[in-house]
Amino acid sequence: MFITKSMAMPIRKLVSCVILDLDGTLLNxxxxxxxxxxxxxxxxxxxxxxxxxxxxxxxxxxxxxxxxxxxxxxxxxxxxxxxxxxxxxxxxxxNIKALPGANRLIKHLKGHGVPMALASNSPRVNIEAKISCHPGWKESFSVIIGGDEVKAGKPSPEIFLEAAKRLNLEPSNCLIVEDSLPGVMAGKAAGIEVVAVPSLPKQSHLYTSADEVINSLLDLRPEMWGLPPFEDWIEGTLPIEPWYIGGPVIKGFGRGSKVLGIPTANLSAEGYAEFLSEHPSGVYFGWCQLSTRGVYKMVMSIGWNPYFNNTEKTIEPWLLHDFDEDFYGEELRLAIVGYIRAEANFPSLESLIEKIHEDGKISERALELPLYSKYRDDPYLKSSLHGDKNHSQPV
Incomplete structure (x- = not known):
């Protein structure tokens, strides 16, 4: 049974339409x-x-x-x-890819008859060219407005006020989703509620004027704004189009993960710049193969790990299995099939460890479901890693 992640989420405000930015919000x-x-x-x-x-x-x-x-x-x-x-x-x-959650959001709002506008500082001709590469996008928007169609671009509120006018709605009935500070400033100057999805890393603290700040479109909860909720969450997890990556373990069980109580298998961020830029920080799960040991359930973080204040984005799979020895240097393959939550700050190491174990339990249960368990036998996990140490490709 598919259920929403939170059935009791309080409504912040009732809105009837959504105005979306394009670059950095829907497109990478x-x-x-x-x-x-x-x-x-x-x-x-x-x-x-x-x-x-x-x-x-x-x-x-x-x-x-x-x-x-x-x-x-x-x-x-x-x-x-x-x-x-x-x-x-x-x-x-x-060549510009849709950001994770963009297609899902557009399809969801259109399917529920929620009017949408696209308002970007880019010239209209550029907007049209970009969205033409994404089937179904252009016809999903009731209004498309470019920066060259108004006297002043963001942070001026003009583009958002014009979008509301063309939708025949009061600005107060709209919700804006934006990635940039100028966009947030423009939305608030227009008297509109704004959800910020910062496109630059570690910048959330600058978005104090936004009504809500989320890590990615995967974390948007339409029901908080009186809009129809997503219905694709199951058992506290969100199915995603699977990703596949592999490489040598640069840190294994013997290098600190006993403190966390979970065998971690860090992959080098070097060579994964494109992968890391395409996927938002957060906690994911799926299946992993250690080259000499077999296939295991795993839960994985992508991000900076705010508690340890990492200076670079990392990939840290946690293997949900009892190990008594290190697996440093072994080849690892991952099939990442679902999403759990955004990266978060924790006040103490104890609270971080508690959350990691909670994530592990959610993953353990979810991976028993046929929706996810079928990937355990994925050919990618069964094939040899030799000669393919740095593979990364979507299904």
């Missing part, structure tokens, strides 16, 4: 933009610095170009840079 645009800028800046002997990404997130194309010219001291005008970068990016529009 940041990776493509970074790749293009990395290549482009190298022509001037400059190196793209991802730590400055916040300077362009949520900005209009001209504002972003102005920031890049200033930050890197480029010998050309803002207009020239904007034109060149836009040309380079336009060749990549159809």
């Amino acid at each position: 645009t940041d990776g493509i933009v970074s790749d293009v800028l990395r290549v482009y800046l190298s022509k001037f002997g400059k190196q793209w610095d991802g730590r400055r990404a916040h300077r362009i997130v949520g900005k209009t194309p001209l504002e972003a170009a102005a920031a890049i010219v200033e930050d890197y001291g480029l010998p050309l005008s803002t207009d020239e840079l904007s034109t060149e970068i836009t040309t380079m990016l336009s060749d990549q529009w159809c």
